[in-house]
Amino acid sequence: MSGIYIHIPFCKQACHYCDFHFSTNFSRSDEMVDMICRELELRSDYLPKGQPVNTIYFGGGTPSLLNASQIEKILSHIHDYYQLDLKELTLEANPDDLHPKKLEDWKALGLDRLSIGIQTFNSDILRFYNRAHTSEESLNAIMLAKSAGFQKLSIDLIYGFPSDDHKIWENDLRIALDQDPGHISSYCLTVEPKTALGNWEKRGLYSHSTEDFAAVQFEILMESMDKAGYVQYEISNFGKPGQFAVHNTNYWSGVPYLGIGPSAHSFDGKVRGFNIANNPKYTEKLKKGELAFTEEPSTTIDITNDRILTALRTIWGLDLISLKTDLGFDLLDLKNKQIALLLNEQLLNLDNNHLTLTTKGKLLADSIAASLFLD
Incomplete structure (x- = not known):
């Protein structure tokens, strides 16, 4: 899809x-x-x-x-x-x-x-x-x-x-x-x-x-x-x-999407990118048959952190098995102390290899995700 x-x-x-x-x-x-x-x-x-x-x-x-x-x-x-x-x-x-x-x-x-x-x-x-x-x-x-x-x-x-x-x-x-x-x-x-x-x-x-x-x-x-x-x-x-x-x-959920029009963002499933946020410049490029699109350089770590940020915002949470299979990072191992602390403070739930935010954790969603980012 x-x-x-x-x-x-x-x-x-x-x-x-x-x-x-x-x-x-x-x-x-x-x-x-x-x-x-x-x-x-x-x-x-x-x-x-x-x-x-x-x-x-x-x-x-x-x-x-x-x-x-x-x-x-x-x-x-x-x-x-x-x-x-x-x-x-x-x-x-x-x-x-x-x-x-x-x-x-x-x-x-x-x-x-x-x-x-x-x-x-x-x-x-x-x-x-x-x-x-x-x-x-x-x-x-x-x-x-x-x-x-x-x-x-x-x-x-x-x-x-x-x-x-x-x-x-x-x-x-x-x-x-x-x-x-x-x-x-x-x-x-x-x-x-x-x-x-x-x-x-x-x-x-x-x-x-x-x-x-x-x-x-x-x-x-x-x-x-x-x-x-x-x-x-x-x-x-x-x-x-x-x-x-x-x-x-x-x-x-990380599904690919194409963004069309000035300032629109796109994601091909691996790399994100964006169009120029300027109507005349966007139009000028397209009239020449050129794209007004720029890819954002990203590493495997960038892609992993992006998934952590977006998945934790949802009711389905972060699938730790999928993260390890797709990107090669075992977050439970790499961020053991941080996850243990967040579980203890009742900011995160861990169930069936999925991390989800608690109601209390939703108030701190961005900072919780940042604490789990890979360096």
Whole structure:
């Protein structure tokens, strides 16, 4: 199996927390779609032979800004140049872009899963984030998507907004669960240097929440999801049984994927790489028939550490037998003391040669993985 990720590098406006690659100039969207199609042609031999594409994911940016003919053109190129056995076709969408006709067109193109960027149901915070939608539009978008027949829905939420208490976050979770989307992805609000929040913090105009405050909200998130029947199958992702995101699950499982578009990342099963994060330079390269792709040099140790990091984030954990068989490292032997300490502190579980994070360990996922990295 394998996947294709399509990065659509356009947004209506810049969210104050976002450091993803995008442009607010949509005037050259047709040209960008042409270049994405050109890259699909040029990189048709990137994915391992004999592994059909079973997931396609339109991310960004804001893919829901594309019109139906633009999406159809990209999908047509994928059908022409790749072997397909599709299990999931996802498009990220903003609530203000969801309208009955557009939803009808998406269904007709074969899209079967929507990931809706809600972030919060609090109108004041939406304005602070510089989001283009309102709380009312969020609720209406979910209703419209369900009415259009989209049975696989996901909504994004952000926690950690600085506040005197946790009432805003608790209310967001209550409203989200009342909508019963089936899948919720939730991420902590972070301050990135080249964002509006980063600039405000430098000037003393904004102070992010403390780590302890964010940790409490993460605990509230895990408890609320569990009570509602959602499984935390990855640190930031919760789904009801049968509604886990196939595409993202494949990411964390080491399945190869091809990233198309400016700034998109790829993984062929061994080596990772990325496209240039610049629309004009990406376009210039593709017009010449050249790739805008750079491989990241990696050693067996790099690949091992990458697997440790990604696998520990999931409910399935790190398969120690597979690690030894595939890459030649016996982690139980090489990191015996560290693993023993983490087990003793109830941060890790070891069962049937699989290491998994405990609920307590999920609060320290990155640092736990780093402690197991090979030098």
